[in-house]
Amino acid sequence: MPSATRSSRFGPLMTRQFSSLGVYNYRLYFFGQTISQVGTWMQTTAQAWLVLQISGSATALGVVTALQFLPITLFTLFGGVVADRLPKREILILTQTLALIQAAILGVLVATGTVQLWHIYALALWLGTVNALDGPVRQAFVVELVGREQLVNAVALNSSTFNAARIVGPAVAGVTIAIVGMSTAFFLNAGSYVAVIAAYFMMQTQDFQAQGRKKATGNVLHQLGEGISYSWRTPAVLFFFILLFFIGTFGYNFSVVIPLVAEFVLHVGSAKFGLLTSCMGAGSLVAALALAAKGETTPRFLLVSTAVFVAVFAGVAASHSFLLTSLLLIALGGAGVAFSTTINTSLQIIVPDELRGRVMSIFFLLFAGSTPIGGYITGKLGSVIGVPETLAIEAAICGVGLAVAAGYQATHRAEFREAATARRLREAASVAASATGGASGA
Secondary structure (H helix, E strand, O other): HHHHHHHHHHHHHHHHHHHHHHHHHHOOOHHHHHHHHHHHHHHHHHHHHHHHHHHHHHHHHHHHHHHHHHHHHHHHHHHHHHHHOHHHHHHHHHHHHHHHHHHHHHHHHHHOOOOOOOHHHHHHHHHHHHHHHHHHHHHHHHHHHHOOHHHHHHHHHHHHHHHHHHHHHHHHHHHHHHOOOOOHHHHHHHHHHHHHHHHHHOOOOHHHOOOOOOOOOHHHHHHHHHHHEEEEOOHHHHHHHHHHHHHHHHOOOOOOHHHHHHHHHHHOOOOHHHHHHHHHHHHHHHHHHHHHHHHOHHHHHHHHHHHHHHHHHHHHHHHOHHHHHHHHHHHHHHHHHHHHHHHHHHHHHHHHHHHHHHEEEEHHHHHHHHHHHHHHHHHHHHHHOOOOHHHHHHHHHHHHHHHHHHHHHOOHHHHHHHHHHHHHHHHHHHHHHHHHHHHHHO
16 A cells, blocks of 8 residues: 555656646757757867866866856847847757857867867857857747746756756766767767757747737847846845856856866866766756756745755865765755756746846856856966865855845845745736636637
8 A cells, every 4th residue: 555655646746747848849849958968068078178188277277168158248138138029949040050060160170180279269259159149048938838837847857958968968978088089079069959959940839838928129228228127126036146146156167167176186087077077967967856846946945055055065175085076066966956946937937028038138147157257267266276275265155145145035025025925926827827728728
């Protein structure tokens, strides 16, 4: 009987955990992104290792990361305006095609032995420019695939694909670099974009949700200002952005932190470097699947997960053991996914449809666009005072950010209660509308 009871509970849990895959368009998106993300992580791993092999410099790695994310800092807010004005699927087909070309060029340069550091800098800037547009559009596109009622599940599943790829991609890249050569990793990434581009072409556009909402029109700068103004005067949104500023700038520089730890603290080769990144992905994947089953998040949960992130990040700074660092990265990955998924889904549920692209562009700016600052600081400071000392300082700054956000929430409790009530009403209305539509269709 206990075994039967566990089985009966497991079925509904699995159904709830993967409920968004019942939507045809999202299913295409999910599997296309899964393949593409594996390729992306292969390239991220190979690119970092290539820079260190060419230059042997922590500063050079920080510069590459800064260049790859600098366009996000400069242009992603305009990408949010585009997301609110133009069809998202067509934009994403364009951005993925440009990313494919970038990966293929890098592969050719490495294969022919002509690659130089400035080539990597230029191609990193190219990819960053593409991502400045792709990021906010892709963030705002998910709700059009599944609707509000399944948004938490869909975003958590997106995170699971990202982090499953973080496990597979770096590990495969490490083996590929050691056995076949570095150029193959870049060519495989170029090929992986074909899957997601094909998925976009195969979608049924008549099934996209939220198509009836008012599109952003008029002066681009005015529309951009509307998104910023809304975020500034809405405490429930500003709370998230305070946390994102600190954690995004000083905590989420893993593309710089992990290579530096591997090279200058643990002194390991490409295979173990790939395993370190995979360990972080493993923790992230477990957390993402748990959140997909949970189906809801709260500000309290966000603060707890952020506190865990800060504590584990400090542990990584202090560790000089490969095994201990690997275990800490598993925990760091889990806390990081809880942090990012909670903010992502909460924002998309809170904001009005017509502002979603612009608000999510601010999310993307603070989450990824702050990396040029944090990545450069990490690389530069790491080469001056040492990598462990740099990470300890950054963990302390993340702790300050947590304290500031918690203090802000404590002084705006009434506004947070109002936002929670409005969120519940909006979710109930969305579910009711979906049920009405289903009944009408029947």
